[in-house]
Amino acid sequence: MTSIEAIKRHGTDTAFGPSLRLATTQPVRKELPWIRSDEGPVELKLGFQELVLIHRSLEAVRTLGLVEDQNDRLTDTLQLIDVLLEEAV
Numbered sequence: 006m007t008s009i010e011a012i013k014r015h016g017t018d019t020a021f022g023p024s025l026r027l028a029t030t031q032p033v034r035k036e037l038p039w040i041r042s043d044e045g046p047v048e049l050k051l052g053f054q055e056l057v058l059i060h061r062s063l064e065a066v067r068t069l070g071l072v073e074d075q076n077d078r079l080t081d082t083l084q085l086i087d088v089l090l091e092e093a094v
Contacts, residue, residue, distance in 0.1 A: 053090070056086055056089055056090055057090065060083065060090065064083065067083070
């Protein structure tokens with residue numbers, strides 16, 4: 006008996022049926038969970054250290070040139086964070 010015949014025979018044996026099972030997964034969401042359909046305001050509460058971390062991260066993004074097409078938005082966001090950090094000190 007060849008190994009293929011043994012596999013076929015093993016697969017039809019009811020006492021030792023195949024041990025593989027189909028794992029079902031949740032359907033992929035088409036919308037990202039953080040993107041809201043309405044354009045209403047969102048309130049965020051961040052601590053000083055969180056703002057500093059965000060500021061450093063955005064500075065790194067600017068330095069590496071990762072968002073060339075959104076450079077104006079990046080600059081505006083950094084300026085806003087600068088103002089918030091100055092007010093917190």
